[in-house]
Amino acid sequence: MAVARHLLASTRKLVAEHLATAQQLADAKKSLADARAQLRAFQSLGASGSNVVRAPFAAIVTLLAASPGAIVTQGSPLLDLAARRGLVLTVGVVPVQAGEINAGDKARVTLIGAGRSVGGRVVLRGDMAVSGSGLVPVEIALPPGKFMPGEMGEAAITTRKVRGYVVPHAAILVNSSGATYVVQAVGQVAHEVRVRILDSQGDRNVIAGPLIARAPLVLTGNHQLSNGMRIRLADPGAHGARR
Structure with missing residues (x-):
């Protein structure tokens, strides 16, 4: 809006001094009208002032997709959230062993470079190997508060127990x-x-x-x-x- 107003005022002065044409003045007026229409459209979407975006659950921001002051289109993602209680570890398993893994199997997860391990549980096992690695993806649910998003770990999955x-x-x-x-x-x-x-x-x-x-x-x-x-x-x- 400020730029459009300044352009219109400057063009009017130039027209008064016979340094700009009537068409240039009309273009400046149209630019101001377009800016006002765009501002009203933004205000109707709630952009009349600062807004606080609240997550629907306790979460961690894992990705910022927009920078401060950027104009984004409606429906564009602004950020990615990860629930603190919904973290999973995705591991790769060789196909010959993946067939023995089922949802609900217990696992022990150890952070890379750390000696401690915590219990987890398999929530999903893929049905095909990933191209490139040749491994079958397996997702293991992690206990809340034990890991941060992006950390790397390894898992030992118990598919069954025998005593003998x-x-x-x-x-x-x-x-x-x-x-x-x-x-x-x-x-x-x-x-x-x-x-x-x-x-x-x-x-x-x-x-x-x-x-x-x-x-x-x-x-x-x-x-x-x-x-x-x-x-x-x-x-x-x-x-x-x-x-």
Whole structure:
């Protein structure tokens, strides 16, 4: 408005001195009229003075999309908000492991560079790998007040739990009927124990069965033993008994 008024006043002086044309004066008047119309339009939208924008919830500003004094069009975003109680950590998981993850699985989240970890819960698992990384996105809900937006972390997700004995794969044998068993050294005598394999990870298995907790497992030559055979320990201090 101030610029349009100044232009009109200057043009009128120039016209009076025969230094501007009537068309230039008409253009200056039109500029002032357009400025007034634009001002009324802004005022009808609430731009008659300063306004306070209040978030509908307790939030953190994560992005400012407009600078002070800028003119923005209706519907344009001004800022992005993140709810303090709605933060999630997005992690990437290799596809072969992502298939075992489901919403509701528990997780332990650790900040990069920090030793502490907090509990979280999976809220979303993607159904396809992201191009570029080849990883499947998984979102983990974070407890309020523990993290700030933009922080980086890593997560250990528990997909299921099994309770049993962790043994080397070499300890597990299969008899002629297809049943799995292990051989323990009980008082230097071979003792066959039927077991069930609950889980496997690399060269280790989790098994369940009536094992004697204090008796060592026979690893070397165990397939040559049967119940009641005497065992000679080649190295009594070794982790597994050897025939």
